[in-house]
Amino acid sequence: MPSLADTLNHLLPIIENDLRSILKPRPTYPSLFYRILQYHMGWVDENGNPCEPREGKRIRPILTLLVSQAVCGDYKLARPAASAVELIHNFSLLHDDIQDGSPLRHNRPAAWKIWGMQQGINAGDAMFALAHLAIPRLATSDANPAILNSLLQILDETCLELTRGQHLDMKFENENGIGVKDYLDMIAGKTATLISAAAQMGALAAGADASTSEHYRAFGENLGLAFQVLDDVLDIWGDPDLTGKEAAVDIRDRKKSLPVLYGLEQNPSLRALYDDPAEMDDQRVKVAIDLLDNVGARSYAEELAREYSRKTIEHLEAASPQGDAGESLYKLVDMLLQRNY
Numbered sequence: 001m002p003s004l005a006d007t008l009n010h011l012l013p014i015i016e017n018d019l020r021s022i023l024k025p026r027p028t029y030p031s032l033f034y035r036i037l038q039y040h041m042g043w044v045d046e047n048g049n050p051c052e053p054r055e056g057k058r059i060r061p062i063l064t065l066l067v068s069q070a071v072c073g074d075y076k077l078a079r080p081a082a083s084a085v086e087l088i089h090n091f092s093l094l095h096d097d098i099q100d101g102s103p104l105r106h107n108r109p110a111a112w113k114i115w116g117m118q119q120g121i122n123a124g125d126a127m128f129a130l131a132h133l134a135i136p137r138l139a140t141s142d143a144n145p146a147i148l149n150s151l152l153q154i155l156d157e158t159c160l161e162l163t164r165g166q167h168l169d170m171k172f173e174n175e176n177g178i179g180v181k182d183y184l185d186m187i188a189g190k191t192a193t194l195i196s197a198a199a200q201m202g203a204l205a206a207g208a209d210a211s212t213s214e215h216y217r218a219f220g221e222n223l224g225l226a227f228q229v230l231d232d233v234l235d236i237w238g239d240p241d242l243t244g245k246e247a248a249v250d251i252r253d254r255k256k257s258l259p260v261l262y263g264l265e266q267n268p269s270l271r272a273l274y275d276d277p278a279e280m281d282d283q284r285v286k287v288a289i290d291l292l293d294n295v296g297a298r299s300y301a302e303e304l305a306r307e308y309s310r311k312t313i314e315h316l317e318a319a320s321p322q323g324d325a326g327e328s329l330y331k332l333v334d335m336l337l338q339r340n341y
Contacts, residue, residue, distance in 0.1 A: 001324055004331040008062065011075070015061045016053075018083045022134050032115075036123040037130075040094055040111045059336070060198040061086045066329050067202030067216055070321035078205035080138035081151050085198045087131035088155065092162050092194075094124035099170060131155065144207075151201050158197040165189025172256060180261050184225070192224030199223075203319070212319050219315035226308035226337055232257040233301045236289060251288050252280045258304070259297040263288075266295040309337050 002010075023041065025034035035048045045051045061082035068078030096102070097110040098120050104110060112120025135151050168186040172178045199220030203213040235250045236259055250257045254274055256264070263270045270291040273284065280288070292298065312333060321329050 001327060004328055004335065007066075007324070007328045011062055011065050012058060014075075014079070015058050015065070015082055015086065018079055018134075018138060019086060022083055022087065022130055022137065033126070036111050036115055036119060037127060039114075040090060040105070040123065040127075042106065046109075046114050058086060059332075060089055060194060062332070063195065063198040063220065063329075064202035064205075066325045066332065067199050067321070068206040069325035070319075070323065070329055071203055071206035071208045071212065073323060073325075074206070075325070077140075077143075077207075078202045080135040080143075080148075081201040081205050082198075083134040083138060084131045084151070084155055085194065085201065087127050087134060088159060088162070089194055091124050091127035091131060091159075092166070094120060094127060096166065098124075099166065128159070147204055147207070150204055154197050154201055154204070158193050161189045161193040165191070165193065178256055178261060179265060180258065183256065183258055183261050187225065187228045188221070191228045192221045195224035195227070196220035215315045215319035219312055219319060222308045222311040222315060223333060223336065226305050226312055229258055229301055229305040229308060230337060232259055233298060233305065236260075236292065237298055248285050248289065251285050254280060259292055259301045262300050263292040263295050263297040266297070267291050270295075305337070309333075312337070 019041065020043070023034060023037050025031065031048065035044060035046075038044045038048075039046060042053065043050065064078050064082040064085055065075035068081075069075040093105065094111060097105055098112045098117050102110055103113050110120070111123055115123075132152065132155065135148055135155070139148055165186050165188070168182070169190055172182065172186065196217050197220070200213055200217035203216040208216070232250070235257065236248050238247075240247045249255075250260065260270075260274075264274065270288060273288055273291070278284070313330075316329060316333065320326075
């Protein structure tokens, strides 16, 4: 039985080759048009020169291919869907960087910081269109038209959910009284929906029945929720040497993550601290973390992550994934949800 690393090393080049094929410049288009897209993907520098590949983990398309193989023994049927999912993910990142005012993406300038907001928005729009073209472009000649239509419909519904989640995220930045329930609804759209679609599209591409496809959809949804909640915990209490992130950056930025929202609901002193416009320096960050610890915010979030993790495995077991791909799915879930602090 291949290890998870062996499986990823086999599938990642296939995903990358498909993506590069889709983003290959059309000869009649301006060279900068595709250069912005390829820069965002990490393939070239701002001048269009090839750079050290920064291909990322590609978790979403990996899920799509593994689910397909676990259903019917063949991942090739899901290659169009896998590419579409990854391109939609990158469409959302191009726009999110602008909407959030984020100057960096993977430790180098975000596309919009080099070419401006207008070109950044346009690049995101192009990525959106290419994601939809990926499904018919990569589909085999004998692909079932009904399945292709279903994949495109799921892709569009997912994009709508992504934008709903982003709408709520931006809306919540300037609102008081946002609670845990509101936050979970937001991350269901912004984070979980695309992971859910990745799994469901893999199942549908492989010809899974309605019940199996639904279990894979729910599996992906709960995996996405568990991953985001755990990420919120790691941001505050994780070891920067292990997470690769600045410690407690959410608190420094007054971002209303799950533990913070739970703490704000429970502790008036934390609410006063967050309402104070003074800079959130190291001392104030420490006070905020102490207040979160006092109300059990970490334990609350970790327990919620465990509950979502339990549902993730429950739906995966109900889907009955087969073969080496099935085992790889369990290993992938374990890798994503058992991260160190």
